Amino acid sequence: QESSSEGMNFANALIQWGQATGDTAVRDAGVYLWTTQSAAISEYWxxxxxxxxxxxxxxxxxxxxxxxxxxxxxxxxxxxxxxxxxxxxxxxxxxxxxxxxxxxxxxxxxxxxxxxxxxxxxxxxxxxxxxxxxxxxxxxxxxxxxxxxxxxxxxxxxxxxxxxxxxxxxxxxDTSVTANHPLAKVFVKNGARTYVASNITARSLTVTFSNGTTLVVPAGKTATSGAYTWSGGNATGGGTVPTGSPSTSGPSPTPTTASPTPTSASPSPTGTGSPLKPVRYLRSGGGLDGTAGTAGTVNVAAANGNHDGTPTNPQVFTATGLTGTYTGGATAFDLAVDAGTAVGNGVQIRVSYDLTGNGSVERVETYRYFATDPVPGAERYRQTQGLLSSTGTLGNLAGGTVRVEVWNAIGGAPTILGVGNGSTVTLPYGS
Structure with missing residues (x-):
């Protein structure tokens, strides 16, 4: 991860949105992300x-x-x-x-x-x-x-x-003083504290700080007390002031919905015993086979430019004559990629479905590129990287063709791609 502060910008947005709309679940999820990430940034960055x-x-x-x-x-x-x-x-x-x-x-x-x-x-x-x-x-x-x-x-x-x-x-x-409100902070200069809080709702609220200081903040205002006293602004949100507001200036509270159990974005395909064999192995020579082969590697050419979303000098793997029933799931993949010591490489995949094998592609899925690290050794590029774009819809395969393209979207060095048994694409199809 490069810009840790961009992730914090997202967490901050969740806090403010939840506070403005009275949605405590969204607010608390933002607080959980904000507090956890800020600790990680201090530790690792x-x-x-x-x-x-x-x-x-x-x-x-x-x-x-x-x-x-x-x-x-x-x-x-x-x-x-x-x-x-x-x-x-x-x-x-x-x-x-x-x-x-x-x-x-x-x-x-x-x-x-x-x-x-x-x-x-x-x-x-x-x-x-x-x-x-x-x-x-x-x-x-x-x-x-x-x-x-x-x-x-x-x-x-x-x-x-x-x-x-x-x-x-x-x-x-001043991190020694916290508050019961997520949009509050304390500053100190020469031993004199200033207490600050922002109220982006449509009703007045009272913020209580951990040293007993209280601050009344009118609706839509930012207010201060202590060494400096000031009030201004006009930023009213919804009419409800969320209760039980945690502080983003102290230890991480236990949010109400901080870590929901996600639903599967890529359910496992059914019918693995069907003639189609949903798990397909990238093979040297360009095959996309239903059985694994001898472990090996191929080189994915250097990007030498920005080709995000556009296959450029790709390694191509194809399976033809596929017949199977669409299960309603999503494409999954697990690629072994290694850029060696190269800095700034990003490998990308596109999967295309020609459902009847007639040359007309009904579905194209392009996934976000995976930024490889500069340490020798394979990393795993998976569908969890997320879709960059998609067109068309999936349906049943009837003698269809699936084409997989792997290329470097960015970077000035080649990337090593595992083949044979090191990289797979799982199709959402059964018998």
């Missing part, structure tokens, strides 16, 4: 807890986290501003977790300056907004000394100044 990074790594942050490690890099740039900044943007009130460790914020920024050989020259707004969570006054000086920068896409100078100027006054996030 910023390494502020248990010192997971090897001493020889030499960095205080990573740009990407893999299943088996991390790297100081991104898919798209070698610039320190982007390697470190990709896990900062977007900067919103839902991203105040980035300020849970103010000293780390300053250390992260210092490393960026060291690696860059000077102050940032791109994404200055994002990086100064991050710095403001550790040293608002320094971030404000940086902004005022170079306010002619180009704003990052989605940012504005008004937002950047608003964020930095407020943090210069309020200080840093």
């Amino acid at each position: 910023f390494d502020v807890y248990d010192q997971n990074f090897p001493a020889a790594f030499g960095h205080k942050t990573v740009g990407m986290v893999w299943g088996d490690g991390g790297s100081y890099s991104t898919w798209f740039s070698a610039a320190p501003e982007m390697i470190q900044g990709i896990n900062m943007l977007p900067i919103t009130g839902g991203h105040l977790y980035l300020g849970d460790f103010p000293e780390y914020v300053k250390a992260n920024y210092a490393e960026l300056v060291t690696n860059k050989g000077g102050p940032p020259t791109v994404w200055q707004d994002i990086i100064w907004e991050f710095l403001a969570l550790g040293d608002g006054e320094q971030a404000l000086r940086n902004f005022r000394a170079n306010s002619g920068f180009t704003s990052e896409e989605g940012e504005s100078k008004a937002h950047t100044f608003h964020w930095i100027r407020n943090l210069a006054a309020l200080g840093t996030v």
Whole structure:
């Protein structure tokens, strides 16, 4: 995963949507994601807890986290501003977790300056907004000394100044005080606290903080008390104020529907004993056979460009003369892929169904590409990556043809694809 902060943007959206509409299940699911992910980010991207990074790594942050490690890099740039900044943007009130460790914020920024050989020259707004969570006054000086920068896409100078100027006054996030409301935070500067809460519903509410402080927040307003007192805004949502609101500034609460048991998106096909044999093995030579073969590999050509969604120099595997009854399920696949030490590769699959074998394709499914890691060894690319696009509908096969295309959507190096018995496609068909 590259931009951890984008995942947090989604969790933040769930919290706000649930709070605005009175849907406590959605709100609590968002809180569960927000608290769990923020802890994981501090652990694996910023390494502020248990010192997971090897001493020889030499960095205080990573740009990407893999299943088996991390790297100081991104898919798209070698610039320190982007390697470190990709896990900062977007900067919103839902991203105040980035300020849970103010000293780390300053250390992260210092490393960026060291690696860059000077102050940032791109994404200055994002990086100064991050710095403001550790040293608002320094971030404000940086902004005022170079306010002619180009704003990052989605940012504005008004937002950047608003964020930095407020943090210069309020200080840093105070994690020692929590609240019974998900849209609340406490800041501290020189020992003086400011209590902040936002009410996006149509009724007034009272927020209680863990040290006994209370704050009355009118409908649609953001209000503060303590070192700074202010109230403003006009953001009323639904008329119901959710009750039992958990805090996103303290330990993770137990949400009401945090971990629902998902229904199967790809049910196992029935009729595995039928003549059709739903499980098909990718075979060297381009076969898509009902029996496994000798384990082997084929090379999937380097992308050398962006071919997301468009098969380019693919490895093609085909099965013909298939007859079977559509079970109502979905295509499944399990491919063994390995990009070796290459950084930035993404392998992709498309499955096409010609139900009668007459050359007319009735159904095409293109799945999102799988970003391979730069560590030698096979990884599993499965349908759980999700559909990128689909056209047409499935139906019964009557002498039909199934075609599987595997190619690199991105990356400058080939990917090794397991064949014989290492990669399968399971068709949603029985006898």
